[in-house]
Amino acid sequence: xxxxxxxxxxxPIRERIEAVARTGYTGFGLTRPDLVAAxxxxxxxxxxxxxxxxxxTHVQLEWITNWWTTGGARAASDEVRRDLFDAAPxxxxxxxxxxxxxxxxxxxxxxxxxxxxxxxxxxxAAGVKVAFENTPFSHHVKTTxxxxxxxxxxxxxxxxxxxxxxxxxxxxTDYDSLPQLVPSRFVFGVELDDGWSTVRGTDLxxxxxxxxxxxxxxxxxxxxxxxxxxIGFDGPWGVxxxxxxxxxxxxxxxxTRARDGVLQCFARADGLAANRDNT
Numbered sequence: 365x366x367x368x369x370x371x372x373x374x375x376p377i378r379e380r381i382e383a384v385a386r387t388g389y390t391g392f393g394l395t396r397p398d399l400v401a402a403x404x405x406x407x408x409x410x411x412x413x414x415x416x417x418x419x420x421t422h423v424q425l426e427w428i429t430n431w432w433t434t435g436g437a438r439a440a441s442d443e444v445r446r447d448l449f450d451a452a453p454x455x456x457x458x459x460x461x462x463x464x465x466x467x468x469x470x471x472x473x474x475x476x477x478x479x480x481x482x483x484x485x486x487x488x489a490a491g492v493k494v495a496f497e498n499t500p501f502s503h504h505v506k507t508t509x510x511x512x513x514x515x516x517x518x519x520x521x522x523x524x525x526x527x528x529x530x531x532x533x534x535x536x537t538d539y540d541s542l543p544q545l546v547p548s549r550f551v552f553g554v555e556l557d558d559g560w561s562t563v564r565g566t567d568l569x570x571x572x573x574x575x576x577x578x579x580x581x582x583x584x585x586x587x588x589x590x591x592x593x594x595i596g597f598d599g600p601w602g603v604x605x606x607x608x609x610x611x612x613x614x615x616x617x618x619x620t621r622a623r624d625g626v627l628q629c630f631a632r633a634d635g636l637a638a639n640r641d642n643t
């Protein structure tokens with residue numbers, strides 16, 4: 365991920381795709397600024413070829429916000445929407461991540477529901493799912509509990525939820541409550557990382573700069589994995605690791621360390637499942 369305040373990754377897209385494949389991943393994500401840069405340089409078709417040639421079968425794009433607004437903010441949001449929706453069929457995108465960033469302009473929850481429903485329907489017409497991710501900076505939908513209720517209240521079959529352990533932990537969500545919190549049909553993706561119990565700096569600084577590989581922090585990643593499995597989720601699991609430390613590492617080294625950590629957590633989650641089955 366690019367550094368906080370930066371729009372673009374400093375690593376060429378071909379190098380990133382090849383590194384991701386070489387270290388055993390089958391998914392790849394792009395932010396909108398990075399997508400546009402790739403489109404204007406190598407072209408979307410060439411990026412699609414790179415992904416296919418490297419065995420990348422899951423692609424995720426992000427981030428749309430201000431989809432409920434009017435005026436200039438909505439015009440800018442709609443431009444982002446067009447760029448991501450246009451790329452979706454070229455790459456075979458699984459889902460596009462969206463949020464409700466709190467920009468200080470009041471908005472009602474009813475309007476958020478109405479406009480998320482419309483956004484999800486637009487996504488269906490473009491052939492791509494729309495996945496909502498809650499953050500501490502969101503209008504009305506800050507916690508995992510609130511996000512789960514939000515997508516169920518909207519109840520659009522093309523509008524679902526990203527379960528992100530970072531925001532679940534930071535929001536105080538009890539992992540054991542997840543199977544009762546949201547049906548599997550609403551869960552479009554899961555993101556894993558790890559961190560510390562105490563927020564370091566501001567929420568935004570902590571989110572972008574202080575994550576650690578799965579199993580090295582205090583988030584109890586195996587317990588989270590075990591809880592999500594009990595929901596019945598069987599889609600792709602993502603690793604979203606953002607930290608100042610990792611930005612200094614060679615891409616392959618960073619990917620390898622993140623991979624090893626998450627695989628160890630899955631192995632530990634297997635043990636939790638076995639213990640549960642035997643009780």
